[in-house]
Amino acid sequence: MKGIRQLLLLLTVSTILSACNSSPSLPPPERLAGSWMVSAIQDKPVIANSKAKLVFSEENKLSGSASCNNISTSYSSHNSTLKIAPIATTRKMCAPALMKQEAIFLQSLSKVKRFQVNNGELSMFDQQGMLQLKAKRTEH
Numbered sequence: 001m002k003g004i005r006q007l008l009l010l011l012t013v014s015t016i017l018s019a020c021n022s023s024p025s026l027p028p029p030e031r032l033a034g035s036w037m038v039s040a041i042q043d044k045p046v047i048a049n050s051k052a053k054l055v056f057s058e059e060n061k062l063s064g065s066a067s068c069n070n071i072s073t074s075y076s077s078h079n080s081t082l083k084i085a086p087i088a089t090t091r092k093m094c095a096p097a098l099m100k101q102e103a104i105f106l107q108s109l110s111k112v113k114r115f116q117v118n119n120g121e122l123s124m125f126d127q128q129g130m131l132q133l134k135a136k137r138t139e140h
Contacts, residue, residue, distance in 0.1 A: 068094035
């Protein structure tokens with residue numbers, strides 16, 4: 001009987017010690033909320049100074065600039081999935097190159113189903129896993 005008590009005591013102490021032993025914790029996952037300057041659309045760099053930008057709010061609103069026009073919509077995300085509602089845009093005319101980039105940007109954004117954030121870089125993928133947009137976190 002004494003041997004069983006010692007074994008139970010040893011097992012209890014061992015369990016407590018292993019529970020207290022903290023393994024190195026993983027860094028918290030980076031958040032989607034915030035401002036992002038788009039750096040590439042369908043793996044092609046954006047036109048310099050085109051100001052393609054996405055702003056994800058904590059209240060699930062998505063706004064920004066598609067290169068020329070402002071955008072506005074809502075989104076929902078869970079883990080790494082992302083659902084973007086239909087996108088409203090302003091209707092300004094810009095240089096033809098910016099208008100073409102904007103059309104591709106809007107088409108790509110509407111295809112996004114999944115995202116990944118690593119080291120301040122946002123990658124957005126379609127249903128098939130093809131990279132649609134890449135962006136870098138900004139302050140504003």
